[in-house]
Amino acid sequence: MNRQQIIKAVTEKTGISRKDTAKVFSSIFETILKSLEKEESVRLMNFGSFTVKTYKPRKGYNPASKIVVQLPERKAIRFKLAKRATSKSLK
Amino acid sequence: MNRQQIIKAVTEKTGISRKDTAKVFSSIFETILKSLEKEESVRLMNFGSFTVKTYKPRKGYNPASKIVVQLPERKAIRFKLAKRATSKSLK
Incomplete structure (x- = not known):
């Protein structure tokens, strides 16, 4: 599912215009x-x-080349599904 | 940041009503x-x-009780940030 399909589903459900839905x-x-x-x-x-x-x-160590490299600090986004978000099949 | 704060920011940016924004x-x-x-x-x-x-x-094995348990199939959501989503600090 992509942006386009979500916007379509939302306009059908809410009756709000496609333009406003896309903006929001x-x-x-x-x-x-x-x-x-x-x-x-x-x-x-x-x-x-x-x-x-x-x-x-x-x-970091590359066992093939035997080279040790210094890996810098790294940031990443973690997503955690809300417990009550969905049916029990997804946790 | 929570739902409330996002809706506030969106209404300020788009000029679309709070009610419609919340619905979308x-x-x-x-x-x-x-x-x-x-x-x-x-x-x-x-x-x-x-x-x-x-x-x-x-x-699964609990080393303290030495009990082996069968863990069922499990599903989880994975989120991956788009490469071009944000500044280079977050990847």
Whole structure:
């Protein structure tokens, strides 16, 4: 499923125009990203939470070339589904 | 950041009413969840993708009680940030 299909489903369900739905759609995800860029978690009830996890710098070793490299600090987004978000099949 | 704060930011940015924004907001995340419940991935350009990962059933061992248990198949949502979603600090 992609952006297009979600917007279509939402307009059918809410009766709100495609144009306004698309605007709100874009704005929501831009807002979420901006928050994450500031390393501020985003928690959405009945859906899930996005948090920024920082991985410490570490030494990496390539066993083939036997070269040790210093890997810099790394950040990644973690998503956790809300417990009550969905049926029990997904946890 | 939570639902409330995102809706506020979106209404300020788009000029669309709080009521309509809230409706679209709820509908978007319900639609995403429904798709994931059907194990259909959701890919949002410039944001990221949600996929359902299935973990095979496996044996679990509790070293304290020395009991081996059969762990059932498990499903979880994986989120991957789009490459072009954000500044280089988050990957």
